[in-house]
Amino acid sequence: MKRLLVLVLATALVAVSLVGCTPNSTSGTMIVGSPAISGDFIYGFGNSSYDKWVKDLTGGFMGTHYVTADGAYAVNETVVKDLKIDKDADGNKTYTYELQQDLKWNDGEPITAKDYVFTLLWEASPEWAGAGATSSNGDGLVGYEAYHEGDSKVFAGVKLIEDYKFSVTIDAEQLPYFYEVEYGSCRPLPMHAWTVKAAIESDENGSQLTTTAETEEWTLKYGTKRISQTERFAPTVTCGPYNFVSFENNAVTLKANPEFKGDWAGKKPQLEFVIIKYINQDTDVDQVINGSVDAVVGVIEAEKIEKARNDANTKFTDYPRNGYGGVFFHCDFSPTNDPNVRKALAYLMDRDEILKNVIGGYGSTVNGMYGFAQWMYKDNKEAIDNLPNLVLNQDYANDLLDETEWVYDKDGNAFDRSKATKDGGYFRYNKEGKPLVVEHLGSEDNNVTDNVEIQWKANCPYAGIDFRLTRCDFSKLLKHYYGGFDLGAERQYNSFNLATGFTATFDPYYDYHSKFYHQMYMQTEQLKDDRMDEITVRMRRYEPEQKQEYSAAWLEFQQLWNELLPVIPLYSNQYHDIYRGKLSGFNTNPYHDWTDIICQISKTK
Template sequence: MKKGSFLALMLAAVLAITTGCASTASPEPQAPANSGNAGETALPKEGGSLTIASESEPGNLNPHIWPTSSDTFVTHMIFDSLVIPDKELKMVGSLAEKWDVSKDGKTYTFHLQKNVKWHDGTPFTAKDVAFTFASLAKPEYDAGGYWRVSPVVGAEEVHEGKAQEVSGIKVIDDNTIEFTTTDKFAPFISGLFIGIVPEHLLKDVSPKEWAKHAFNRNPVGTGPFKFVKWETGQYIELAANKDYFKGAPKLDKIVARFGDTNTMLAAFINKEVDLAPVPIAEIPSVQSLDYADLKLSNDLSMYYIGFNALNEHFQDKKVRQALAHAVDKQSIVGSILGEYGKVSFGVFPSNHWSHNPDVPQYTYDPAKAEALLQEAGYAKNGKGIYEKNGKELVFTLEVPTGKTEREKTAALLKQNFEKIGVKMELRALDFPTLVTKLLPKNADGTQRKVTANDYQAYILGFGVEADPDEYRSYFGSKYMPPNGYNFVSYADPQVDQLLEQQVAEVDLEKRKNLIWEVGKKLAEDEIWIPLYEQQAPYVANKRLGGFDPDFRGPTFNAKDWSVNQ
């Protein structure tokens, strides 16, 4: 059966039975959803519950343990940050009411919101902020967030085990905290966009144990929703924080269900779920549902193939460039994404200032791809597969399940590569399992370095969440696991230098030029092969009001959601 026929069959089945059936996975049944357009004019009401769908189950609910989009789908509703980005990527206060910056640009004084409480009723203070960021500097912390605190005076000494306290973090009083950086650091405030965790619950727990601690599956935050329970493989239930300092959410409860895209879309059609991601191929059919609204999010992201640079084939830049020339990006976009996608040649998203429009472009050219492989010392064997020193150019692409477009893309990539004599196997796996390959652990649960045997290649998406400096942790040579997200093991002195220069440049135009040079060099090296940018479609039941997805994530404004019946 073709996947494109899935929704049509589901619609036929739904029409044959009574609509509005209750969820079997939610902890309690929902009221029947509106089957017409009346919800568009009905006034929002206080209270009620929603069930929302995610393509993957979270791996962690502590925002400082290698956070992924699957995690933030839930944690954005539980935790607050000092600052958050607005729709123009300008950082505005959240837990921080306001802040001052010293004349030399190195000291930041944050004045915190008063009368904020943790979900367990404990008052939130500046000590929680100090504890959170000081923890990221500890040598036993190995979950990807050190870069956020690394600019602060004393953080490096703590990280290297030479000091116990981060001297550049000072608690002035319960509602005031001060950070001092060693030098001017342009993206410092953006790096503070991460959930604050409670000192009173974690102060006696080593950051090395955070991933295994009960808090990771029973989190306590200051956000608009409180954690209630987590049924593994099924759902996470949240309840409204009626004492939320920004005002109580309109909803009483949100249930986040997990499953692949088709399963969750079927649940939406059956009115078991109020909000779900939509495969692009199903958009026309979804638009025919009289109780559904299609919402498109213009994410600041792109999809790409990532290579393990420790693999003997992928150590050679010409091999990566050859594979880039073998990818028919235009056909992939045309057949899978249509008007909802566009070809990408750079790692920075095209609708952000970090994007350099003049980067090397490896357009579809199979002949050039084969020529580059031959220049790299490869020749075709009797089976028509390129090999070097008796070793065939054969590799496995790890494909996380749950997103239809990504799975279809992987199948077309396999065809593209086989046309030029490169054999690629596809391995489907859930997203949490892929994370264990990209961010591997020792037997005792601590993070370790990536090896050539952990994986060979993968397909994922990535983009700007708050500031393009986030890419430093993915491409800086000192940020390989366990120190960051450079799981492709990329190391280039020029890129390292540019990444360090851009953080010290407070003039935006000059900083942009430095980041453009980073984009140009990464496009040349193709350790990531950019594939395409894609709009993210969601379908929402018309009973849901206030849903407004954007690059910050679909649940970022969940506090403002309501139901009209």
């Protein structure tokens, strides 16, 4: 995953009006409704699903590989003319790419090998991290640690060979890796636009960025800082099917890129404009039905789904979700730093009631970090279904809390659960006299937020927990979720209701290994556990062909995750992408959202 997990509102419903791909013409406008947009529009900043749509439509599609409809990786032949993979005597593995020579940036400049090498030199640099960005790009390649830590200016495993040829070499110590193609793949960044005064020096020892200026006017530190303050919010030179136009009044406007060669199948967009704008999530499906927007995607609520199904002018595509929704904890912040507090909170909600109220018959509860679309889940379904089930049990929640520091009442006496009633007011304290307070942050216009509030307000008083809930827009929620550890005195919240979508690469190393503790956008639950470190490393160390061994390790991970419970898993479900009857080709699936298949969707007037 490399924290490519896209965290979305548990009721992430998106409005889309899309036009199909026929040769040599663009017309019409697509309106995409979303919750609040954060405004981070280049890779490395933010993980909002809605910002990522903009990133992918403007900066995606020119990677060396793409993900197929069944979740497999394939070489992107629109980009790659030839790929050779060689292994040396030391076990290092080199991917040598020859690029197609008709790729262009939206300003008409050619996309060449130096743009791919530049991406690795830029995103793996300590200067990029110093500018506030997060990236695992280049991890696994020879010389990555020395380059990333600033001990070397040369990235040994990256070489610029010719104008349209480059190579990356995977370190033998990082092999085998079950998702090896992740190490060997690459995408471009516009070197000519981002670093006017920089050049790439490359030889048998690797590659490095240098300055072409007669004086030291340009440095990587200066360059990364400038991009983080400019292109981050309004990207100019890009390679995707759409160009960024503006972000105003909570709406992003994109325009078709005439220089775009095509997606992996060679298809081009036919819609001239795409607009992604904030809409009220309570009325999103209604807006499809009345024609205000053309589609909403990722619909989970049964009531909305039924309403759309009963409308003659509305269509839908449904598919099993490659992800899950839950209540995500900060495991480094009291009181949810104690796993028994986290577990107690899980036993103080009726997940089946939440499921019924939100999803109806279009999903099921889950007991781990998985989605029903994953092949690993299908392989291990019986064992997964036998994981400890988190059911409402106030007595057991109290038993768990009796094993924590929160065993006193306000007067310093032993907590007496018989005095804890639905009226509240009788709370647990620790020996320092601090009350057991859990602060939850939920998004506005969100049915899951409403149901979490109902459950915890009804049940937390019986366990002596002072539960408090705050609502905010999605952007503020993400600020606290991703960066809570860095907020100092402003830090307030223990839990957040969110949902996550997995990529084709399920690699929880970047999500739960302590190496990434307190790194922005990575290890977001802030969990430290030696056993978790061990299993997340071991899961990676299989050959791509060792599916059975990887699947067994995946099950071990799920069992440990269920024990530590950094998230209360609530549901995985059947997604419904609901759209106007004027759209066709809307064949989304667990591995392709609407941005991935933008060139396959058409719209009649």
